Amino acid sequence: MQAKAARRVVSAIFFMCGTFVGLWASRIPDIKAATGLDESGFGVLLLVMACGAFVAFPFTGHWVDRLGAAPVAKFLAAATAASFLAVGLAPTTPLLTFTLFLAGFSFGGLDVSMNGWGAEVETSLSRPIMSSFHGLYSLGAGLAAAAGGFAIEFGLTVSEHFSLWAACSTPFLVWFYRQPWPKAETASETKKKAPLFAVPKGALVLVGLMALCAALGEGAVTDWAALYQIEDLGYSEAIAPTAFTVFSIAMVIMRLSGDKVIARFGPVPVARISGVVAFAGCLLLISGINIWAVWAGCFIMGLGYAVLFPLAMSRAASDQHMSKGVALASVATLGYGAFLFGPPVLGFVGDAFSLRVSFGVVALLTLALPFLASALKVRA
Template sequence: MTAPLKDHASAARRVVSAIFFMCGTFIGMWASRIPHVKAATGLDESGFGLLLLVMACGAFVAFPLTGMMLDRLGAAPVTKILACANVMSFVLVGLAPSVPLLTLALFVAGFTFGALDVSMNGWGAEVETAYGKPIMSSYHGLFSLGAGAAALVGGLAIELGLSVAMHFSLWSVMIAPFLVWFWRQPWPQAVDKEKDGKAPLFALPKGALILVGLMALVAALGEGAMTDWAALYQIEDLGFSEAIAPTAFTVFSVAMVVMRLAGDQVIARFGPVLVARLSGLTAFAGCLLLVSGANIWAVWAGSFVMGLGYAVLFPLAMSRAASDQNMSKGSALAAVATLGYGAFLFGPPLLGFVGDLLSLRASFATVALCTLAIPFLAGALKVRS
């Protein structure tokens, strides 16, 4: 790694960490208000699932475009622009007065969020390379910390009777000063000049990266299920109150934070393959607890174990993509994100259809079965020269 990157690495790590945290707060904020938004629209699980599918479509469109931008412009400038756009998009979601306008706002939010997810992982991978040791898991730990904190604050906002518009707007105002700080952070552009302008519009993973993408897909499906349906599962299937329902996602996020902050050291000691296999088995056990839980303590225990299991899988997949030797970094990250993060957004709408046909308990049982594939896919994380 060149000297300029080493000189800026510490400051850039703080900025990238803050961006991950900020991104997580909007996910947690959105998760805490989903029951209210669903009630305001008057849609059932299938109809609301279609609305979530629009958000997923926005992200899906963003992935390949972001990959090209990373290869041509560099991750840092693209991330700074998208961080601002993401804040504004969630304000639009909160202000949308009707289902058609909410649909448009969710598409924009999905686009900016999906694009930011790819670009901030790209910038994070550059900083990780400058450090010469695993640090990607800690980024995602701060993402989960932001999500859990925002979900907890969301429960407070519900108790205070704040509208979704007021809640989202106030949160965005609090985020605004950090955007100025992001813009002031210099970082030498790391552009793949040999492949500049040659990246395809839609890149599919190649070779072992296909298995890495599938592992990210299964992990993101579990995260997406907890984000979008955990609260409704507790309210509609288990009969818990709306005020305490977001707590399960907070517990899930706390477990994610704990494991992700410790994950870099664990991965460095035991290797990504073994860590991923054990993580998959842990996530499966947590899913079973959640599905079979007849009281709030069982649900919280299952949520915590699921968080421990899913925590490092997506960071491992993104680090593996950034170091792939068969594709440019932008294309590889976009390809894995298309499968992985695409499942985070596309999965919940499909689980909503299962919930409408059977029950949300059946939706989480489906997640549990999918999680069993992770130990078999983990071998693809090994980088071969």
């Protein structure tokens, strides 16, 4: 019974973690405008946020080993809420830079610890449930982005929007903090920690590249879709967050149904079709024929990208030539690296050419996914 209750708690924190992403994505145009930075300059701010997350990874691993995943997740959930509130209230660009580093650090640490807690609950229940956690994460991101559109429509400033969101989150954080969960006993294998920056080998190189391409596509839509609609296509700022909302909705739909689809058709065919679908969505987004085509492109991209990262992680866990920890670490490093550091690079491309060209780069990388899919097959 405790594990079932813990599943609800972990589901809630995944959902809340998604709202951090949606909140941030919906107000990126306003925050960028307030700084007066171009795409390259704002890309540097995104890079600072990414660096904060990467710095957090080894620290969080140490804290989880000593204190347990649940206590660390509880602390970092509150820290992430506070740091994002600080982002919304930052009055100057230097202070914004500092708060973005803190937000990246706390968010990156929360991502690691909540996945650790989710894995403990999954073990207790003896059945796979991680996909549903990530589906709720996407649901939270989409709803928060949609709320961001309403906040813009009603004229809320960034500071007012972030403050209102923090006030609404506080009761949940109090409830979340009070939920019990026993610290997992330290297994003998935990003393042999997988290296933080492990390098994939053999077929896992292709699997890692698949995770990279999928994560880059997701990061591109998160950070640049709204600005692309405003600056390149000339659409209203109030409706720009809708693209990320429909993308997240598609991710939710596919992630919640992905396990059944993969079980029926197999990982390789699903990955190949997913790559083709994601590429078609990229082409629609790039075309910019009208706002409906842009939104449809984002929705189709969400359907295509949704299961690729989970498939890559599953393949890494079953690799027969590397230990599970090292294999997972190597693939996760490429995936998280692309999600965190890819958007700033796309910002530099957008500044040199246009954000349409940036999404063209994403489309070219997506085109490689059907060819990388065969690496998902586990060979004896």
